[in-house]
Amino acid sequence: MTRRSLLASATAAAAATALAGCTTNGPPQRNRVIEEARPIEQKLGAPVSMYAAVNDGGHAVPAVPFDRIEQRYLRQVVSDPTGERPGTVVVDTSNHFLYVVQRFGRAMRYGVGLGRQGFEWSGNGVIEWKQHWPRWFPPEEMIERRPELDKYRARQVPGTNEWEGGMPAGVTNPLGARALYIYQDGKDTLYRLHGSPEWWSIGKSVSSGCVRLINQDVIDLYDRVAEKSPIVVTSGLRVT
Numbered sequence: 001m002t003r004r005s006l007l008a009s010a011t012a013a014a015a016a017t018a019l020a021g022c023t024t025n026g027p028p029q030r031n032r033v034i035e036e037a038r039p040i041e042q043k044l045g046a047p048v049s050m051y052a053a054v055n056d057g058g059h060a061v062p063a064v065p066f067d068r069i070e071q072r073y074l075r076q077v078v079s080d081p082t083g084e085r086p087g088t089v090v091v092d093t094s095n096h097f098l099y100v101v102q103r104f105g106r107a108m109r110y111g112v113g114l115g116r117q118g119f120e121w122s123g124n125g126v127i128e129w130k131q132h133w134p135r136w137f138p139p140e141e142m143i144e145r146r147p148e149l150d151k152y153r154a155r156q157v158p159g160t161n162e163w164e165g166g167m168p169a170g171v172t173n174p175l176g177a178r179a180l181y182i183y184q185d186g187k188d189t190l191y192r193l194h195g196s197p198e199w200w201s202i203g204k205s206v207s208s209g210c211v212r213l214i215n216q217d218v219i220d221l222y223d224r225v226a227e228k229s230p231i232v233v234t235s236g237l238r239v240t
Contacts, residue, residue, distance in 0.1 A: 047074055051216050057133050059171055061215050064199045073097075073111025073203045075217050080107035081237055087229055089127065091193075091211055094235040096203045098193070098211065100224050110221060113201035113212045121182075121191045122233045128183035129227055133169035134194075171197055177215045178222040182231055191233070194218065 044050060051064040051074075066074055073096065080101055082090045090099040090107075093114060099107040137154040138146075155165045167173055176195020183189060192210040195218035202214060213221060 044075065044077065050075055054216065056177055056219060059133060061171055061177060064214055064216060069199060070203055075110050075220060077106055078109045080105050082107065084232060089225055089229055089231040091233045092237040093233065095237060108224060110213055110217045111202045113196065114205045121189050122235065123184065125182045125184040125189055125231050127180050127225060127227060127229045127231055129181050130222060131179045133177060134175045134179040135166035135169055136173050136175050137166045176218055178218040
């Protein structure tokens, strides 16, 4: 198994200086099992329940002040504007939306935040694999800029194809509660969908990161999308 190359950004302790990001130079995941999406009741609860505090995998995810986020970026069922077949994930970078296409002309829509990397790739791909509470591996160029991140450097175990290091999973980890990895023609696009503790970045474009969702939303998304699902990234959707 070869080493995966992953994009990244950094998280700082203070919210004002925290950055969202993807991962780079991360180790491969060994002996993965392909996960099927679980059917979920179409009817959504009120935002106060959707964005309430939750304990997930032993991690205490804090509640999100949803009333401070534009309502259009909250999770909701909408008429499908994509024309794609059910099960397809569509990222609309121009409007900061992510859709999971459903049957009968409907789609589940989430607000997303974007960074520089979020605009660097577009086209059709496949969600090759997914991960619960991923570790974060900062890229070499980021470590050069911020030497304090050296402790999270990816290190190959001598004589093996295994890797160690990285920032442990947790609510302050830049990848959040889930990460979905996008491939095209069998190759890593370096494009990620992932959670983030930075709820205030939803609907905005900030300096770093791929496509970030509120942690409660990426947990919901993860369960709706199977590995090997098609994904389309575009800036051409018209949304009313």
